Amino acid sequence: MNMRADPEAMKTREEEDILLDVRNVSLAFGGVKAITDISLNVKQGEIRAIIGPNGAGKTSMLNVINGFYTPQEGTIIFRGKERRSMKPHEAVGQGIARTFQNVALFKGMSTLDNIMAGRSVMMKRNLLWQMLWRGPALQEEIEHREKVEEIIDFLEIQHIRRTPVGKLPYGLQKRVELGRALAMEPSLLLLDEPMAGMNLEEKEDMSRFIIDVNQQRGTTIALIEHDMGVVMDLSDRVVVLDYGKKIADGTPDEVKNNQDVIDAYLGVPH
Numbered sequence: 001m002n003m004r005a006d007p008e009a010m011k012t013r014e015e016e017d018i019l020l021d022v023r024n025v026s027l028a029f030g031g032v033k034a035i036t037d038i039s040l041n042v043k044q045g046e047i048r049a050i051i052g053p054n055g056a057g058k059t060s061m062l063n064v065i066n067g068f069y070t071p072q073e074g075t076i077i078f079r080g081k082e083r084r085s086m087k088p089h090e091a092v093g094q095g096i097a098r099t100f101q102n103v104a105l106f107k108g109m110s111t112l113d114n115i116m117a118g119r120s121v122m123m124k125r126n127l128l129w130q131m132l133w134r135g136p137a138l139q140e141e142i143e144h145r146e147k148v149e150e151i152i153d154f155l156e157i158q159h160i161r162r163t164p165v166g167k168l169p170y171g172l173q174k175r176v177e178l179g180r181a182l183a184m185e186p187s188l189l190l191l192d193e194p195m196a197g198m199n200l201e202e203k204e205d206m207s208r209f210i211i212d213v214n215q216q217r218g219t220t221i222a223l224i225e226h227d228m229g230v231v232m233d234l235s236d237r238v239v240v241l242d243y244g245k246k247i248a249d250g251t252p253d254e255v256k257n258n259q260d261v262i263d264a265y266l267g268v269p270h
């Protein structure tokens with residue numbers, strides 16, 4: 001049978017490609033509608049951007065995806081399974097990790113320990129287990145440390161491994177935060193404004209690492225970013241929100257030339 005000619009087979013293949021499917025989600029805080037009936041999906045292996053003017057609902061959407069907020073309406077299907085409510089720590093267990101708009105690291109701890117802290121969510125052995133069975137627990141810790149070292153090499157931050165992160169320039173702090181999220185080995189990595197507050201050189205470095213994470217580690221990425229140049233360069237597909245609604249969804253070129261998007265950014269009333 002010619003698979004190309006079979007619409008059902010093609011549909012199934014497309015569904016298999018979808019890692020995250022957000023369907024008709026609405027979220028309100030009291031009377032404030034942060035998200036109104038938004039559907040979007042993230043395909044396996046892509047870099048997906050969520051953009052829009054201030055207050056458009058981007059962060060709310062990221063918080064819905066990672067389980068921090070439970071929407072009043074709609075469904076979320078991740079890796080083919082529907083879920084309605086989930087705690088953020090469960091998101092990590094399911095393979096979703098994120099970074100934050102303002103760096104959220106343990107400032108007094110070293111780079112190494114911060115990334116190790118990300119890894120600790122994956123450690124199976126609890127304290128009692130470690131006391132009773134030192135051998136296997138030690139072996140497990142060695143394996144986790146090897147993974148952390150691999151991330152430190154990958155992000156080229158060997159030279160700051162012992163430095164307390166509070167003493168690092170902002171761009172490097174953001175890179176350590178990326179490392180901590182990678183330590184969770186996510187299948188979906190959420191980045192909330194990864195370039196915020198960075199200078200041009202730091203932005204170029206971060207862009208390169210995001211592409212490397214995607215291409216070399218095969219991690220699917222969904223990101224919020226205000227820097228349009230970065231978004232258009234990095235993303236495979238872009239969804240545009242405005243006043244909590246989806247106004248466009250497509251390739252960077254399609255979105256760039258969409259009149260609703262141009263109007264939203266220029267502040268044209270609609």
Ligand SMILES: Nc1ncnc2c1ncn2[C@@H]1O[C@H](COP(=O)(O)OP(=O)(O)OP(=O)(O)O)[C@@H](O)[C@H]1O
Nearest residue numbers: 029032033034052053054055056057058059060061
């Ligand atoms: N916890 C909350 N309580 C009440 N209202 C909220 C809350 N979080 C967001 N909102 C409101 O929901 C709307 C969408 O906010 P959100 O932060 O998701 O937008 P955003 O696109 O991420 O904006 P920005 O680019 O400024 O970060 C705004 O009107 C905001 O005031």
